[in-house]
Structures are given as structure tokens and as C-alpha cells.
Amino acid sequence: MTSGDRRGGTVEVIVAVNSADDTAAALVRAVRTQHPGWIISASWAGDPQLRPDAPAGTEWARDVPAEIDLCRAAHDDRIWLAGLTAARSVVSDNANPVIVLIAGAIAVAGPLDALVPAATDVLVVIPRSVGTPANGFPDVAELFVAGSVSSSVVGFGANALAAITWLLEGLVAGSDVTFGRRLDVATTLFGQRQCTDPTLGASPWRWPDGQETALIDAPHFAEDGPALLDRTIAGRPRISLANADRLAAVRGVADQLSPRSDALTLxxxxxxxxxxxxxxxxxxxxxxxxxxxxxxxxxxxxxxxxxxxxxxxxxxxxxxxxxxxxxxxxxxxxxxxxAGRNEAPLLIDPAGLTNPTPHLKVTGCRTDGINVVGYLDRQSGVGAVGRTIVQVLAEAGIPHSAIAYQRTANPLLDEPPRCDQHVEFATTLACVNGDQMANLRSDHPELFGPGRSVIGYWFWELSTVAGGPPVAVDTVQEIWSATRFMAKAFAEHGVPVRVAPLPLARPVRSNVARDSFLPLAEADGRFVFGVVLDHLSVTARKNPLGAIAAFTQAFAANEGPLLVIKTINGEQRWREHEELLLAAAERPDITVWDAHLPIAEHLAFIGHLDALVSLHRSEGLGLHLAEAMWMNVPVIATRYSGNLDFMDDASALLVDSELVDVGADGGWAYPAEATWARPSVDHASRLMRRLVDEPDLAGRIGRAAHTRMETQHRQDSAALIEQLTTLGAGHRPGAAIDDAG
Structure with missing residues (x-):
């Protein structure tokens, strides 16, 4: 049955299959006999390359689990991964009620109308026990482990998309919780109707006396020997089949029941x-x-x-x-x-087990080019720096080798760049921060040693490195820094330092409309100030509370302007995020929005702001400020630290500040005895007020900012190319003049 045959409101059945036998076909025939008007399809939970023909009378569902998700889900959960994936597309595309049946675990002998979700139902489930459990079955411990409702059949209503998505996320995230227990939680979170029709209650847990049997739930049925509904139960069975009517009912549907589950291997x-x-x-x-x-x-x-x-x-x-x-x-x-001792899977080769990262092939020790190593294939700010340098080298025609360093928890890019993964040149530029250089040397000793030189292109946020994380200074012959502010700090290491400006290219933003972003959807013509930050970059350093204080001082509640604070990783730094939410709670014109966006959409969000505010305590560079300036967005920023390399009073609204001790605000990241800025809330509030009261000011500052970035990019590109060309011409690092000042 194709999607064109589906009609809104039509009941659909998904038969989830994980073994290549006739059990699923028997189940399909039984459902078709009882409900000839229902749409039935099947979903395969086994090896994607060994999928058999679909059960007679059906087609395989078009939406299947991603291959990597089949590796993520536990063995017993794979069949629900397949069933829920197919059910999600039914609910999402057609808003039809859908019933998922697990082939081999469920048998149909009569009508299933009581399972069909009504218009208001989210989940329809069958309880394992109704009323007080008889003869102590099931006991509380069993219900706690297996769940209180059947995990062989579930009905999903037209409003069940959120519930299905939540269940799917749990299956691939991994936990010790059974699917039945997770289903219990879903019924609480999303709402459920319990199907107590006695004809649908036959199972190893209960079998109402004197009732016709329309559905038997027996995922561990054993037909051999004395027939058992559940072969996993030790001792006397809960439900005995030493009863003529029950035995006849089970034998009538035995072709639909099978404990078989084909093992999934790579x-x-x-x-x-x-x-x-x-x-x-x-x-x-x-x-x-x-x-x-x-x-x-x-x-x-x-x-x-x-x-x-x-x-x-x-x-x-x-x-x-x-x-x-x-x-x-x-x-x-x-x-x-x-592997030979059965302690690890066969065919996973240990031959390359010399480092936690892949071995690099050494192809030369030339002095006419540069190796660039860094997190080149990862979503990382330092990774972006490495990719920029590789791009500059390519455009300048300087010989180079690109090496992606893998010791990082940052996720892979959707489209990672091609990397050479070999060491061709004597000089290496390492876009890996100083506290990770010891790991780099341990993982890739081939980059170091006699006849080879390493330059560290490092980043740091404070004016001093004293008291910061340990840095393997002995791994580098020279340090490069993107800003003068950082260069002065790195000079404390006693290693020659060069300022090597990073060309901040024009950002590539998506064309997503302003009202597509939730906090901007109803902004209409109101002036929107924005703050963007990652809580993992130390919330106190980014200082969003300062922006809230300045905004509330500048404007009365609902006077007109809005303040949107866009964050990420609020869950990982929930204390700081809760503090932020509390500070914004009393102002309806302040919104805190924690959400991960694709890079192009994140840039579009910044581009739709009327002004970007950064009352930071300290910035090594301030990439997001440069991105806003490229997009003609006026920036209010602290007059301190690395951002002053690309902004001045003509291209930004700079906030006065004083230096104070970092103290306890530095938390785990920064030494308490270091200093950073305390921007003036009074001055920042006056600048916010000016942007709203002087309509021409925002446009004038935005245009000047864009012009500054165009000029800055040309100058920084030329400066970096000159330095890289010097290296490519055989310059030996370590002989550099300290130009940190």
C-alpha cells in the first residue's frame, strides 16, 4: 500500500518483524481477516542487507531506522526501533491512528477495535494486571522491571508524535531501563487510555475466565513439551494451559507466536x-x-x-x-x-593500537611547506581556526598537509573536509590549545623530534596564563596568537610569540526569515537586543546578567524594545541557566532561549537582531562579535580584550569598564587571582537607550562595522599569508622576535 492510498483517519497497522520466518505473514493474515479495511505494512528490524520479502499482503514501510541506530539500540529494543520509526511517519504524514504489533509476540484471533485510538487518545495500552493481582501474580518487583503494560502492542493516536519521538530517543540513547518501563513513563508524560476489553487480555499475566479471546500476548511462548505461555518463568506458570478452552485458543494462533529473534551482526x-x-x-x-x-x-x-x-x-x-x-x-x-578468547568481536583489528588516535604516515621532512594539525573535521571554534588556515594556505598556493586530530569530544561536521593525514613537512602549525599539546605529542610523536619544529596557534581568554591549566610549553618552538591581547598573555611562557591575525571571513548565513525564530516571531517592529553565549564557555565570563541589568535600567517593562538571550548547553550548566532564567523572570520583554541551531541558522539569528550586546568580562577573540559586524548589526561590547583588535569607537559602541579580580566567578576554568573586566552597567544602559532613541545611529554603526570587517579581512589575510609564506620558505620557528607588544 503506498502513501497515496492512505486516507486521513484510516486505521493503520505496523507489524514489526525481526526474523525471516512465516510468523509475521500469519499475523498479517489474521489482522486482514478481522479488519479488511485497515492498512497494513511491515517494518524490518534485522540486517538491512538481508531483509526478506515483505509478509504476504504487505509492503515494507518506507521509513526505516538509520543503520547506526540499529547499532545503538539494545538487542531487545531493535524491533520497537523499527516499529516506532514506521509509526512516526504515519502519524506525522497522515495523522492516522496506528497500531504497532510485534510479530512473534502477539497473536490475533478476533476484532481489535478496542485498541484503535480515538481522536483525543495519545497512547492506548493493555495493562498486564487489572485489579488486585491474583495468587500474587504479578508482584511489584516484576511490574517494576517489565512495566505495567504490554510491550507487545501499543496504539498511537494522531497526537502521539511527541510520545513516539521521545520513545525513539530513549531507545538509541541507551539505558538499563526496559522498553516496558519506558512505556510506563510515556503513559504518564503524554497521556494514555488503558484498554480493559477482556477479550484483549489473554497473556502470561492474566486470562479472564469465560471470555472469548481476540488477542494473545505471549512474547516468550514455548509450544514444545507442556505448552507454556512464558518459557522464562521458573516454577509453576501464572496462567496454566491445562484448560481445554485456553489450550484450544493458543493452538489456533500458534503459527503467529514464535520466540525466535534473529541475531543482528555487522x-x-x-x-x-x-x-x-x-x-x-x-x-x-x-x-x-x-x-x-x-x-x-x-x-x-x-x-x-x-x-x-x-x-x-x-x-x-x-x-x-x-x-x-x-x-x-x-x-x-x-x-x-x-578475539580468540571471545573477549572481543572478531575482525576488529588491533594492529593499529599504538595511540588513542589513528597513526599518521610520515611521507617527508620538506622545508618548503607546513603541516596543519587540529580539530579540522569537528564542530569546534579551534577547529574552525584550523580550517581557515588550511584555506588560506590553499588560496596562497603554499604547500601544506592537513591533519585532523581526533582526541576531542566535539561532534563531527556534517560535511567534514578532506584531510591528508600524513606528515610531509618539517614544520607543523598546531591549532590545538596549550593544555592539549602533551596529548598531541603522545598521540602523534611523528610530528615532533629532531629536525622538526612545532608552532602552537593557541587561544586563551584572560590577560595572564598564570594559574591557568598546565601547558606543555616544551612541545613548541613558537606560539602564534590571533590577537595582541592573547599574545601578551602567552609571552609569560617564555617562548617566542607572534601575533598572527586570523582572517575573519564574511559569514555564510541561511535565508531563514526573522519570524521563523521563536523569540522573534512576534517582535514585529520592536527593537531587539540580543546576547548569544555557550554556557560551556563560562557563563560568568560572557556576563549575560550584566546585559539584563543594563536593559532593565534603560527601559521600563514593555516600553517597546526586547532583549533575547540565546544560549546553548543550558542543561549541562543548569545552575547558571536557572540563575539566568530567574533574572529574566519578572520582565515579559526579556526572553531566554536555549537551543542548538545549525551554524547557518545561528548566523541568521544574529543577522536578524537590531543590536548584539556583549558585556563580556574578557574575550580572547570574540568571533560572534565579528560575525555581527560583517552583517551590519551594531554591536555594544566591553572596551576590553581581544575584540579591540577589530573594533573601535567608529565601528562599535564600546562600554567602559574597570579591572577586578576574577574571584569565585572563574569557577573551574579560571584562577581566582587573575583579573578581568567589570563593564559599566550605567554606560551600557545609556548606549542601549541611544540606539533606540537615535534611529540613524544603528544604521551608521552597522555600516561602519561592515566596512571595518572588509578592511580587517584584507589586512589580516595579507599578514597571515606573509607569515605562512615565510614558514613555507624554510623559516625555522624559535628564531622569531617577540612581537606580543
Whole structure:
């Protein structure tokens, strides 16, 4: 049945299948007999490349689980992953009520009308027990583990999209909670109707006496020997089939019941164990395709599997060490024999197990070019710096090799750039912050050593490095800095420092309309001030509370202007986020919006603001400020730190400040004895007021900002190309003149 045959309000049935036998076909026939007008389709939960023909009378659902999600879900959850994926498209596309039946676990012998969700239903479930459990069955512990409702059949109403999505997210996120228990929680969160029709109650948990049986729920049925509805129960069964009517009912539908569940393995017979599932869950998105791109996935797995196994096994950690103290050679020797001892899946090659990151091939030691190493394929600010430098090298025609460094938790880019992954030149520019340089040397010693030089392109937010995280200064011969502010701080290390400005290119924004963003949807012609920050970048440093204080001082409630504070990672820094929400709670014209946006949409959001406000305590660079300036958005910013390299009083509204001790506000990130700025709330409020009261001011500052960025980009590009050309011509780092001042 195709989507064109579907009619709004028509009942649809999804039969979820995970074994290539005739059980599903028997279930389809039974449903078709009882309900010839219903639409039936099937969803496959097994190996994507071994999918059999669809059960007779159906077609496979067009929406299937992503291959990597099949690796993320537990074995017992895969069938619901398939069923829910198909159900989601039915509810989303057609708003039809849908019933998901698990093939092999459920048998139909009569009409299922009582399971059909009404217009107001979200979930329709069958309780395992109605009233007081008889003879102690089921007891509380069993209900707590397995759930209080059947996990073999669920009805989803037209309004169930949120519930289905929530259930799917839980299946791929991984936990020790059974699907039945998760379904219990879903009924509480999203609403449910319990189907207590006695004809649909036959199961190993209960079987109403004297009732016709329309549905039997028996996921662990065993036909051999004395017939048991549940072969997993030790001792006397809860529901005995030593009853003529019950036995006849079960025998009449036995062809629909089967405990079989085909094991899912990766190509080559690799079993999906807990370590593989954990790695799959850590990987963002759906770019990995374990079956369609088997070799690529196996290569990816081989690079990570052994270290993840070590991380999860206390016995191995005790034997071989952890983190930087791992005895790599001893662990590698153990790994070679692990598969043969059934301690790891076959065909995951331990041969490259020398570092937590892939080995780099050394192809030369030329002095006419540069290796660039960094988080080039990751969503990371430092990664973006590395990609910019690679682009500048390519445009300038300077020989180079691009190396993507993998020791990071940042997610992969949707479209990562091609990287050479080999060491061709004697000089390396490492776009890896100073506190990670020791790891880089440990992971890739081939970049270091006699005849080779390393330059660190580093970032830091304060005016001093004293008291900050430990930095492996001995790994570099020279430090490059994107701003004069950071260069002065890095000079404390005693290593030659150069200011190497980073060309801040024109941002590429999406064309998403202003009213598409939730907090801007009803802004109409009101002047909107915006603040953007990542809580993981230290909330106190970004100082959104200062922006709220300035806004509330400048404008009375609902006077006209709006303040939107756009954050990310509020859940990970929930204390700081709650403090922010509390500060904004009494003002209806202040909105706090925590949401992850694609980069192009994030830039579009900034571009739709009437002014960007940054009352920061300190910035190493301030990339978001430069992006706003490129887009003609006037910026109100603290007159302090790295942002002063690309803005002045003609191109921005700069806020006066005084230096104060960081103190407790630095938290885990910054030393209390360091200093940073305390921007003037009074001055910031006056500047906000000016932008609203002087309509021409915003346009004038915005145009000047754009012009400044165009000029700055040309100048910084020329300066960086000159420095890179010098390196490419054989300059030896370490002989640089300290130009941090």
C-alpha cells in the first residue's frame, strides 16, 4: 500500500518483524481477516542487507531506522526501533491512528477495535494486571522491571508524535531501563487510555475466565513439551494451559507466536556488543553506515574499539593503566588474543593500537611547506581556526598537509573536509590549545623530534596564563596568537610569540526569515537586543546578567524594545541557566532561549537582531562579535580584550569598564587571582537607550562595522599569508622576535 492510498483517519497497522520466518505473514493474515479495511505494512528490524520479502499482503514501510541506530539500540529494543520509526511517519504524514504489533509476540484471533485510538487518545495500552493481582501474580518487583503494560502492542493516536519521538530517543540513547518501563513513563508524560476489553487480555499475566479471546500476548511462548505461555518463568506458570478452552485458543494462533529473534551482526559476523553500542551512541548524527559502508565503519571502529573497551573494563584498567599511563604495548599484545578468547568481536583489528588516535604516515621532512594539525573535521571554534588556515594556505598556493586530530569530544561536521593525514613537512602549525599539546605529542610523536619544529596557534581568554591549566610549553618552538591581547598573555611562557591575525571571513548565513525564530516571531517592529553565549564557555565570563541589568535600567517593562538571550548547553550548566532564567523572570520583554541551531541558522539569528550586546568580562577573540559586524548589526561590547583588535569607537559602541579580580566567578576554568573586566552597567544602559532613541545611529554603526570587517579581512589575510609564506620558505620557528607588544 503506498502513501497515496492512505486516507486521513484510516486505521493503520505496523507489524514489526525481526526474523525471516512465516510468523509475521500469519499475523498479517489474521489482522486482514478481522479488519479488511485497515492498512497494513511491515517494518524490518534485522540486517538491512538481508531483509526478506515483505509478509504476504504487505509492503515494507518506507521509513526505516538509520543503520547506526540499529547499532545503538539494545538487542531487545531493535524491533520497537523499527516499529516506532514506521509509526512516526504515519502519524506525522497522515495523522492516522496506528497500531504497532510485534510479530512473534502477539497473536490475533478476533476484532481489535478496542485498541484503535480515538481522536483525543495519545497512547492506548493493555495493562498486564487489572485489579488486585491474583495468587500474587504479578508482584511489584516484576511490574517494576517489565512495566505495567504490554510491550507487545501499543496504539498511537494522531497526537502521539511527541510520545513516539521521545520513545525513539530513549531507545538509541541507551539505558538499563526496559522498553516496558519506558512505556510506563510515556503513559504518564503524554497521556494514555488503558484498554480493559477482556477479550484483549489473554497473556502470561492474566486470562479472564469465560471470555472469548481476540488477542494473545505471549512474547516468550514455548509450544514444545507442556505448552507454556512464558518459557522464562521458573516454577509453576501464572496462567496454566491445562484448560481445554485456553489450550484450544493458543493452538489456533500458534503459527503467529514464535520466540525466535534473529541475531543482528555487522558484516563479517561481528557481534554488536556493549562497547560497539556505546561508541555508536557517542557518535553524533547518522553519517556512519555500518552495513552500506562496512569497510569504512570497520576502520572507524578499529580506531576506537580497544580504547573504549579499556575504559569500560576496570580489570583491564587495573592491569594496563588508564589515560596517559596506559602500557600501550602490553595492552596491544593482549588485544591481539582477545578475539580468540571471545573477549572481543572478531575482525576488529588491533594492529593499529599504538595511540588513542589513528597513526599518521610520515611521507617527508620538506622545508618548503607546513603541516596543519587540529580539530579540522569537528564542530569546534579551534577547529574552525584550523580550517581557515588550511584555506588560506590553499588560496596562497603554499604547500601544506592537513591533519585532523581526533582526541576531542566535539561532534563531527556534517560535511567534514578532506584531510591528508600524513606528515610531509618539517614544520607543523598546531591549532590545538596549550593544555592539549602533551596529548598531541603522545598521540602523534611523528610530528615532533629532531629536525622538526612545532608552532602552537593557541587561544586563551584572560590577560595572564598564570594559574591557568598546565601547558606543555616544551612541545613548541613558537606560539602564534590571533590577537595582541592573547599574545601578551602567552609571552609569560617564555617562548617566542607572534601575533598572527586570523582572517575573519564574511559569514555564510541561511535565508531563514526573522519570524521563523521563536523569540522573534512576534517582535514585529520592536527593537531587539540580543546576547548569544555557550554556557560551556563560562557563563560568568560572557556576563549575560550584566546585559539584563543594563536593559532593565534603560527601559521600563514593555516600553517597546526586547532583549533575547540565546544560549546553548543550558542543561549541562543548569545552575547558571536557572540563575539566568530567574533574572529574566519578572520582565515579559526579556526572553531566554536555549537551543542548538545549525551554524547557518545561528548566523541568521544574529543577522536578524537590531543590536548584539556583549558585556563580556574578557574575550580572547570574540568571533560572534565579528560575525555581527560583517552583517551590519551594531554591536555594544566591553572596551576590553581581544575584540579591540577589530573594533573601535567608529565601528562599535564600546562600554567602559574597570579591572577586578576574577574571584569565585572563574569557577573551574579560571584562577581566582587573575583579573578581568567589570563593564559599566550605567554606560551600557545609556548606549542601549541611544540606539533606540537615535534611529540613524544603528544604521551608521552597522555600516561602519561592515566596512571595518572588509578592511580587517584584507589586512589580516595579507599578514597571515606573509607569515605562512615565510614558514613555507624554510623559516625555522624559535628564531622569531617577540612581537606580543
Amino acid at each position: 558484516p563479517g559476523g561481528i557481534a554488536i556488543d556493549a562497547t560497539i553500542r556505546r561508541l555508536a551512541r557517542r557518535h553524533p548524527g547518522h553519517s556512519l553506515q555500518p552495513w552500506t559502508q562496512a569497510k569504512e565503519f570497520r576502520d572507524w571502529l578499529s580506531q576506537r574499539y580497544w580504547w573504549a573497551l579499556l575504559e569500560s573494563r576496570p580489570d583491564l584498567a587495573a592491569r594496563f593503566g588508564v589515560d596517559a599511563d596506559v602500557d600501550v604495548e602490553a595492552f596491544r599484545a593482549w588485544a591481539f588474543g582477545a
